[in-house]
Amino acid sequence: RKEVEQDPGPFNVPEGATVAFNCTYSNSASQSFFWYRQDCRKEPKLLMSVYSSGNEDGRFTAQLNRASQYISLLIRDSKLSDSATYLCVVGLMDSSYKLIFGSGTRLLVRP
Amino acid sequence: DAGITQSPRYKITETGRQVTLMCHQTWSHSYMFWYRQDLGHGLRLIYYSAAADITDKGEVPDGYVVSRSKTENFPLTLESATRSQTSVYFCASTGTGTYEQYFGPGTRLTVT
Numbered sequence: 188r189k190e191v192e193q194d195p196g197p198f199n200v201p202e203g204a205t206v207a208f209n210c211t212y213s214n215s216a217s218q219s220f221f222w223y224r225q226d227c228r229k230e231p232k233l234l235m236s237v238y239s240s241g242n243e244d245g246r247f248t249a250q251l252n253r254a255s256q257y258i259s260l261l262i263r264d265s266k267l268s269d270s271a272t273y274l275c276v277v278g279l280m281d282s283s284y285k286l287i288f289g290s291g292t293r294l295l296v297r298p
Numbered sequence: 299d300a301g302i303t304q305s306p307r308y309k310i311t312e313t314g315r316q317v318t319l320m321c322h323q324t325w326s327h328s329y330m331f332w333y334r335q336d337l338g339h340g341l342r343l344i345y346y347s348a349a350a351d352i353t354d355k356g357e358v359p360d361g362y363v364v365s366r367s368k369t370e371n372f373p374l375t376l377e378s379a380t381r382s383q384t385s386v387y388f389c390a391s392t393g394t395g396t397y398e399q400y401f402g403p404g405t406r407l408t409v410t
Contacts, residue, residue: 219397230388230401231341274340278397283346283354284329286399290340 188213191289193275199295204265208292210258210275217287218280220251222260225272225291234260234273265296301325304389304402312410317376319405321389329392330372331399332356332364334385341388347372379409 193210200206212220220237235242237249237258248261258275275289302323311317321330332344343356345364353364361383363375376383386406390399 221398228386230404232401233398236398280397283348284392284394284397285331285343285346285356286397288333288341290338 189290190214190287191275191277193289193292195290195292197293197295199297200265201297202265202267204296205261205263206265206294207262208260208273208275208294210260210289210292212256212258212275212277212287214277214279214287215256216279217256217277219278219286220249220258221276221278221286222247222249222258223274223276223288225274227271231274231288262294265294267296267298270294270296302389302391302400302402304387304405306405307403308406310408310410311379313379313381315379317379317407319374319376319387319389319407321372321374321402323370323372323389323391323402325391325393325400326369327391327393327400328369329394330366331390331392332362332372332374333388333390334358334383335388335404336385344374344387376407379407381409383407384409 222234223231224234225231241250246263250259272291305320331346333341347353347366389402392399
C-alpha cells in the first residue's frame with residue numbers, strides 16, 4: 188500500500204466549475220500536510236499547507252481529517268490556468284524533514 | 299534572487315558513464331534533498347542532507363552518491379549510469395523548523 192494515495196484522474200471540468208481532490212495517508216504519526224502544484228515538465232510548487240482547522244486561500248480550500256487520515260483540496264470557480272497536477276504531501280515531523288509525495292491528481296480545465 | 303538552481307537542465311549520457319548533477323541554493327537552508335520522478339512512481343527520495351557533511355539515504359539510493367562539503371551545494375553523482383536511471387531529477391531544500399520544501403527546476407537525464 189502506498190503511504191500517500193491519490194486518484195490519478197484526470198479530472199476534466201469546465202471553467203467555473205468546483206472540483207475536489209482527495210488523498211489518504213497511511214502513517215498516523217504524520218504531522219505536516221501540504222498540497223503542491225506541478226505543471227507539465229516543471230518543478231513542484233507549494234500551493235498551500237493544510238491545517239487541522241482547515242484553511243482557505245482565495246479559491247482554494249484545504250481540509251484535514253486526522254481520524255480518517257484524509258486530506259482534501261477544493262478548487263472553486265476553476266480557471267484554465269488551474270490545469271496542472273496536484274500533489275498531496277505528508278511529513279512525519281521527525282528530524283529528517285522528509286516529505287512523502289502522492290503520485291498526483293491531474294486536473295484539466297476546459298473552456 | 300536565484301533561490302535554488304540545478305545544472306545541467308538536460309543531459310544525455312551513455313550507459314556506464316559517470317554523471318554529476320549539480321544543485322545550488324542561496325537561502326542557506328540546512329536541509330537539501332534529491333528526488334527522481336518517473337511516470338507511475340511520483341517523486342521518490344534518493345538522498346538527503348541535514349547539513350554540510352551530513353547525508354543519508356532515501357527510498358532509492360542504489361547507484362547514486364552524494365556529497366555536501368558546503369551548505370549551498372548538494373551534487374548528485376551517478377557512478378555508472380544505467381538506462382533505468384533515465385528520469386527527471388529534482389533538488390529541493392528547506393530550512394530548520396519548517397517542512398515546506400522548495401524545488402529547483404529539475405534536470406532531465408537520458409541514459410542511452
